[in-house]
Amino acid sequence: MADYAKPIESNFLSVLRKTTLNAQALKGRLCPHLIEGNCLEQERIIQTEDLSKFYGPHMALENLNLDIKKGATGLLGPNGAGKSTFLKTILGLIQATSGEGTVLGHDIRTEGAAIRARIGYMPEYDALNPDMDAINQVRYSGELLGMNPIVALQRAHASLQYVGLGEQRYREIKSFSTGMKQATKLACAIIHDPELIIADEPSNGLDSTAREFMIDTLINTVKQGDRSVLMASHLMDDVERVCDDIVLLHKGKLAAQGRIEDLKAIDREIEIHVWGGASKLEAAMIQRGMRVRREGRVMRIAHESEELTSEILLCASQVGAQIRRMHEYEASLEDLFLVIMENLGYDVKSSEDLFNHPIHARKVDAPGHMGGGAS
Amino acid sequence: MSEDEENLPQSQPQPMAIAPQPLPLTQAQPQPMAIAPQPLPLTQAQPQPMAIAPQPLPLTQAQPQPMAIAPQPLPLTQAQPQPMAIAPQPLPLTQPQPQPMAIAPQPLPLTQAQPQPMAIAPQPLPLTQPQVQHVATEDIQMATAETPVTGQARMDTAWGSSEGDENISEMASIGQTDSGEIFKQNYEPWRGELNPRWMRNWAILRHHILGIFKKGHRPWGVPTRIFLVLVFFASLSDAALTLLSSLIGDAEFHSFWGVNRDNLYGHVLGFFPRNVMYYPIVAALLVGGVISEDRLHGTSALYFSRPINRFDYVGMKYASVAFIQAIIIIFTLFLYYLTEIMAFGRGWAWIVDTFPIFLGALLGGVLLIITYTSIGLALSSVSKGKFFPGIGLLAIILGTKTLAIIVKNLFDREILYLLSPYDCLAHVGQTLVNTQPTYDQYSWTWSLASLIVMNAIALYVLSSRVSSMEVTRE
Secondary structure, rough: OOOOOOOOHHHHHHHHEEEHHHHHHHHHHOOOOOOOOOOOOOOOEEEEEEEEEEEOEEEEEEEEEEEEEEEEEEEEEEOOOOHHHHHHHHHHOOOOOOOEEEEEEEEOOOOOOHHHHHHHEOOOOOOOOOOHHHHHHHHHHHHOOOOOOHHHHHHHHHHHHHHHOOOOOOOEEEHHHHHHHHHHHHHHOOOOOOOOEEEEEEOOOOOEEEEHHHHHHHHHHHHHOOEEEEEOOOOOHHHHHHHEEEEEOOOOEEEEEEEEEHHHHOOOOEEEEEEEEEEEHHHHHHHHOOOEEOOOOOOEEEOOOOOHHHEEEEEEHOOOEEEEEEEEEEEOOHHHHHHHHHHHHHHHHOOHHHHHOOOOOOOEEEEOOOOOEEO | OOOHOOOOOOOOOOOOOOOOOOOOOOOOOOOOOOOOOOOOOOOOOOOOOOOOOOOOOOOOOOOOOOOOOOOOOOOOOOOOOOOOOOOOOOOOOOOOOOOOOOOOOOOOOOOOOOOOOOOOOOOOOOOOOOHHHHHHHOOOOOOOOOOOOOOOOOOHHOOOOOOOOOOOOHEEEEEEEOOOOOOOOOOOOEEEEOHHHHHHHHHHHHHHHHHOOOOOOOOOOOOHHHHHHHHHHHHHHHHHHHHHHHHHHHHHHOOOOOOOOHHHHHHHHHHOHHHHHHHHHHHHHHHHOOOOOHHOOOOOOHHHHHOOHHHHHHHHHHHHHHHHHHHHHHHHHHHHHHHHHHOOOOHHHHHHHHHHOOOOOHHHHHHHHHHHHHHHHHHOOOOOOHHHHHEEEEEHHHHHHHHHHHHHHHHHHHHHHHOHHHHHHHHHHHHOOOOOOOOOOHHHHHHHHHHHHHHHHHHHHHHHHHHHHOOOOO
């Protein structure tokens, strides 16, 4: 197991490093004048540097260094990770204890109002007056941004149409379902066509149909509308569908940041289903230097070389085992989240600590003695 | 003809997985196909199973034919219908061919009366070969205005429930098309500019004030609106009686209702009925949910995620509630004064004499509005409902007054009046209007100081509570 875990650790950490380094490289490539503060901000919508927030002795955010690019980014973390504090900080609603940051080029310490005028915030919980009809609620939210009432009304119609409430816009909100309320909140958030939409648990409490529509709407907003979305959610599937990047917070610290694909590549494996001679095949593959995890007839081999499939088949032919199924296995974002949270979480001090922290096992369906989390 | 074939009934039903259709076959059995059937080189007694994209099968007589997706080959006989799933193609069947049953061994446990499940989306069964070509999916067109109206339901037309002799034109309604889309999601950008701070503040003020008069703004309750209208007209009672006294010319009647020092004071600060039945209840109804309902419904997030700071938020709420009260108290005072001038043709000398008194009453009204609003909003800010702030405000105004009266009557001490907002206002108002004071045991400055303290405490509570309101869930 130790032999198995060691390379995985290095692989895991190398990808994390690479992801962050890519961000650094991107920063340098796109923003050569970053240090002087003259950077073009089109590609980087949120940036923080050593951002900390303390509530008395309680640390909510600690030395947060983030670099969020344009597009869709998922903000993940368990309860108490600091997501809400982070959102309030970048909205300019609370003052950071130390550190600095910018949102769309505006300083979060001094330009909170300017930030809030350029972003659309979709709160997690109810934020609508149940006795108002949807059209006037959305119109009023536009007026609160400084929109002319007539323009706000026009945009309210367009926004509600966009979120699928065109036919229900004159209904009172108290008659709405949860999905319709969520859609109304999204309409309030996008009425002024913000450059950045902060969606806090947008699919929380929705049934499958409403959830699909909400996710599709967010995807459409990003792809067709060319807008950025910062999406805080506990639903990994939703984040994975909408977002290209994630930021993972834990106890106020950055646990991971980068492209989902890069992070998921940590766990790329080939999964085979073997018939007859599984033990021999396993031994043969290990002998050829492959890293194999086995659960009965199912084996997963770390995908480290392009010739892996040929080598597996060669081993199978040598030992006389039948491979009845072979496919690439890719960890889901939830797998990744669990790996980081459960195996690293409580001891993570920072991303640097994350890099140096040993990984003992991965949460897969392999037995414990083989490096998995199953008993 | 083989023996097996001879045993076949003349007409066999052929159930399908979806919408089974009994096929009134005559000679022999139908031959359902799974997907994309192709010409079948049928030989004698040779069933031809079709998989996905089947190919001509060079079958020999006794060969078993494995099936991929449940195709059920049946020996074709004369004029056999060909049930088609997707993209059927013409079968190169020539003249009625005798189709003897397959010779054993047959891997397919088909019996003569065996149901024939369709693999994928069975479609109406074209009976003849020329019809089959028209049914191809690519050729199906949407119904047009020229499409004959047959009265058949759509599903009936699509899947058929008749004997299979449908008119081919009825197939038009099941064509694949990208039209008919009810909702198309298009993100519409907006390139307008947002107005500055004053416009946002005006939006809050407008939202609350216009809500009294019309739908689409802050939804004040119907009882609140009705009560406000009643109080407004009730507050104009002295103006109406002044006008009446001018019409009837009764000097004694006018001295009772017309503008004078006591009546100007009484219009704003008179205890009964105005400060018992009118103004405290108006204030209670107005302040009740102004802030507390933002907490209750979470609409504070709507404000604070916008470029609106706490001062603007509470300031505009305060101003809107005060403005509505001012319409009832100050505006009616002004109308009362104006009625006296207009009805009796008062000249400048009278105006110069009475205007300071009017200003004193107006200032007293402003103090009343400020005090009631401050206390009411402070109560609203600590609550999540509109009931508690309203009742709390009434309890403070009327309860302290009642307590002070009791103490005065029992102990002949007026000091507790300093705890009563109304009595402090009345004491200061009597000084401003310079009418006969009713509080003899202490100076009016104590009442003014008490009012200042009350307002300071209320505003402190209000500001601290509003500053702690969250954009996220509280």
